[in-house]
Amino acid sequence: MTKSELLFDQARKVIPGGVNSPVRAFRAVGGTPIFFERAEGAYLFDADDKRYVDYVQSWGPMVLGHAHPDVIDAVVEAAEQGLSFGAPTESETLLAEELCRVWPNMDLVRFVNSGTEATMSAIRLARGFTGRDKIVKFEGCYHGHSDSLLVKAGSGALTMGVPSSPGVPAALADHTITLTYNDADAVRQCFAEIGNEIACIIVEPVAGNMNCVPPVPGFLETLREVCDESGALLIIDEVMTGFRISLTGAQGHYGVRADLTTLGKVIGGGMPVGAFGGRRDVMEYIAPLGPVYQAGTLSGNPVAMAAGLTTLELVQEPDFYELLNEKTEALVDGILAAAKEAGIPMTANRVGSMFGFFFTDAESVTNYQQVMACDTERFNTFFHGMLEEGVYLAPASYEAGFMSVAHSKDDIDYTISAARRVFDRLKASA
Numbered sequence: 001m002t003k004s005e006l007l008f009d010q011a012r013k014v015i016p017g018g019v020n021s022p023v024r025a026f027r028a029v030g031g032t033p034i035f036f037e038r039a040e041g042a043y044l045f046d047a048d049d050k051r052y053v054d055y056v057q058s059w060g061p062m063v064l065g066h067a068h069p070d071v072i073d074a075v076v077e078a079a080e081q082g083l084s085f086g087a088p089t090e091s092e093t094l095l096a097e098e099l100c101r102v103w104p105n106m107d108l109v110r111f112v113n114s115g116t117e118a119t120m121s122a123i124r125l126a127r128g129f130t131g132r133d134k135i136v137k138f139e140g141c142y143h144g145h146s147d148s149l150l151v152k153a154g155s156g157a158l159t160m161g162v163p164s165s166p167g168v169p170a171a172l173a174d175h176t177i178t179l180t181y182n183d184a185d186a187v188r189q190c191f192a193e194i195g196n197e198i199a200c201i202i203v204e205p206v207a208g209n210m211n212c213v214p215p216v217p218g219f220l221e222t223l224r225e226v227c228d229e230s231g232a233l234l235i236i237d238e239v240m241t242g243f244r245i246s247l248t249g250a251q252g253h254y255g256v257r258a259d260l261t262t263l264g265k266v267i268g269g270g271m272p273v274g275a276f277g278g279r280r281d282v283m284e285y286i287a288p289l290g291p292v293y294q295a296g297t298l299s300g301n302p303v304a305m306a307a308g309l310t311t312l313e314l315v316q317e318p319d320f321y322e323l324l325n326e327k328t329e330a331l332v333d334g335i336l337a338a339a340k341e342a343g344i345p346m347t348a349n350r351v352g353s354m355f356g357f358f359f360t361d362a363e364s365v366t367n368y369q370q371v372m373a374c375d376t377e378r379f380n381t382f383f384h385g386m387l388e389e390g391v392y393l394a395p396a397s398y399e400a401g402f403m404s405v406a407h408s409k410d411d412i413d414y415t416i417s418a419a420r421r422v423f424d425r426l427k428a429s430a
């Protein structure tokens with residue numbers, strides 16, 4: 001047995017399914033999860049000290065690569081001053097100032113500990129501000145695991161085959177309207193019927209929890225329009241895309257403005273951080289200024305703030321995103337070319353440094369139904385082949401992939417050559 005297998009056996013005795021988040025369990029792809037011991041730059045090292053080129057990047061945060069020395073120094077320095085005070089610290093204000101300076105339309109921002117808390121709080125705020133209960137989300141989009149949002153959700157919920165979870169009260173789920181991603185007509189129709197009952201739309205501006213599905217032209221703009229017409233708020237969930245696809249996330253990339261933005265992942269540089277922020281009049285509705293309650297013992301934690309501040313400083317170095325995007329383009333183009341050479345039908349989506357491959361004859365994939373129609377078995381064989389070659393992809397075909405600036409040309413070339421070998425084996429066994 002490998003050390004990972006032994007550790008998994010040990011974990012299963014005391015942790016449900018041996019994991020603390022379902023997507024880690026390899027249920028979608030089969031086999032047992034790899035247990036990692038350390039990480040550096042583009043690489044993960046497992047418990048047997050095998051090295052992997054990593055395209056999961058802790059599900060997105062590690063845009064600088066793992067254990068960047070400046071981030072580690074900042075974390076150590078902050079930790080030496082005390083781990084948590086449960087009281088205000090300057091570092092919270094500094095990170096908030098940075099977010100409000102860089103981000104479009106962010107007048108005020110509140111820190112929390114995860115993306116789930118950020119979206120859950122933003123939804124409560126939208127309901128409190130508008131005095132309405134209904135919310136609109138899109139099938140296959142994942143916004144964390146709060147009750148209102150775990151309806152027809154993506155990510156780990158898809159791998160379990162239960163995109164709507166037991167335990168969510170029907171009465172609450174009834175307030176969540178789920179529409180097809182990229183279907184602007186369905187959005188218009190819904191708002192024409194009950195627009196004045198809807199508190200908010202929440203959307204992944206690039207869906208990254210049903211593989212990687214970008215918005216079609218006009219989709220995000222339609223969401224803005226119907227919200228303006230109906231008085232609903234537009235929540236753009238940039239937990240994954242924020243500081244990932246560009247410095248100003250999807251809103252900068254596509255030129256669409258949110259009333260509230262949710263952030264996470266990159267803004268914590270690998271530490272547990274989330275945030276929600278936006279229009280002053282809406283954010284002033286949050287306690288202690290306003291009546292909508294929201295709180296957190298560890299929110300704005302000084303060690304996490306230090307990691308976030310240093311990360312945001314580094315992503316603003318000249319040409320950071322150009323370099324990151326070029327690397328991602330080289331990887332995606334190389335793998336697509338290798339699939340074509342091997343005669344394996346495949347397409348890909350990419351926005352900035354987020355990407356996804358689809359085993360399909362279709363020319364493009366733009367919604368949940370198309371994602372679900374792809375050849376999952378072939379993906380799973382591809383996944384295990386790449387794992388053997390020392391390349392770590394997300395262990396499910398419903399997750400986006402991520403690049404970091406630490407990935408070298410050699411890492412990318414190696415990954416493409418590994419894919420070529422795996423495709424050849426796939427072809428031989430077909």
Ligand SMILES: Cc1ncc(COP(=O)(O)O)c(C=O)c1O
Pocket residue numbers: 114115116117119142143144145204208209237238239240264265274
């Ligand atoms: C778009 C999006 N929103 C929210 C979340 C929830 O974040 P977390 O896992 O930090 O709770 C995630 C990821 O899990 C996400 O990708």
Ligand SMILES: N[C@H](C=O)CCC(=O)O
Pocket residue numbers: 021022023024059142155156208209240399
């Ligand atoms: N797809 C999820 C986040 O983006 C994966 C993270 C998790 O749920 O563990």
